[in-house]
Amino acid sequence: MASSSGYNKMFPVSWTELHRDARALAWRLADLGPFKGLVAITRGGLVPAAIVARELNLRLIDTICSSTYDRMERGAKVELLKGTIAEQDKGKGWLIVDDLVDTGVTARAVRARLPEAHFATVYAKPAGRPSVDSFITEVSQDTWILFPWDQEAVMAKTIAELKAGQ
Ligand SMILES: O=P(O)(O)OC[C@H]1O[C@H](OP(=O)(O)OP(=O)(O)O)[C@H](O)[C@@H]1O
Ligand code: HPA
Ligand SMILES: [Mg+2]
Numbered sequence: 001m002a003s004s005s006g007y008n009k010m011f012p013v014s015w016t017e018l019h020r021d022a023r024a025l026a027w028r029l030a031d032l033g034p035f036k037g038l039v040a041i042t043r044g045g046l047v048p049a050a051i052v053a054r055e056l057n058l059r060l061i062d063t064i065c066s067s068t069y070d071r072m073e074r075g076a077k078v079e080l081l082k083g084t085i086a087e088q089d090k091g092k093g094w095l096i097v098d099d100l101v102d103t104g105v106t107a108r109a110v111r112a113r114l115p116e117a118h119f120a121t122v123y124a125k126p127a128g129r130p131s132v133d134s135f136i137t138e139v140s141q142d143t144w145i146l147f148p149w150d151q152e153a154v155m156a157k158t159i160a161e162l163k164a165g166q
């Protein structure tokens with residue numbers, strides 16, 4: 001499947017898999033704290049942030065609101081729409097959670113504001129890996145991670161239809 005967006009493969013993630021992977025991330029983070037609180041990068045970071053906060057018993061949660069992609073198209077730049085109280089101390093002692101790091105553009109923009117925070121994502125692609133401190137699962141750069149909130153149930157094509165190119 002060639003694509004103008006550069007993503008040639010799909011990696012669908014179910015709610016169950018996301019829950020399992022976010023809990024695995026929490027296990028990895030458990031010995032790296034204690035954390036003062038958690039900053040979720042909206043919107044994709046909100047779901048894993050809720051799971052990680054529950055596991056690490058963090059109750060102080062803030063958001064940093066970002067926008068980089070419109071569906072599978074990357075915008076010209078990352079827009080940070082709202083900052084966070086964690087900026088007061090450069091993020092020292094705070095945990096940042098996002099769903100994934102792809103090119104690393106979003107992570108670098110957030111890190112510029114919170115240079116001392118620990119940055120964790122559930123999924124990572126090679127170009128973004130150096131921009132995060134912790135992650136669970138790596139996928140290739142040309143793979144689009146399809147999150148459960150972006151999916152709907154449709155009737156699957158038959159093998160015969162796929163072979164006929166329908
Ligand atoms: O490493 P990058 O290339 O910057 O891509 C990763 C970011 O892109 C997506 O967010 P997006 O801006 O699409 O907003 P959303 O979380 O609301 O979907 C994703 O949730 C990450 O935050
Ligand atoms: O692979 C991805 N999946 C969902 N959102 C994204 N934002 C950047 N890359 C991705
Ligand atoms: Mg996001």
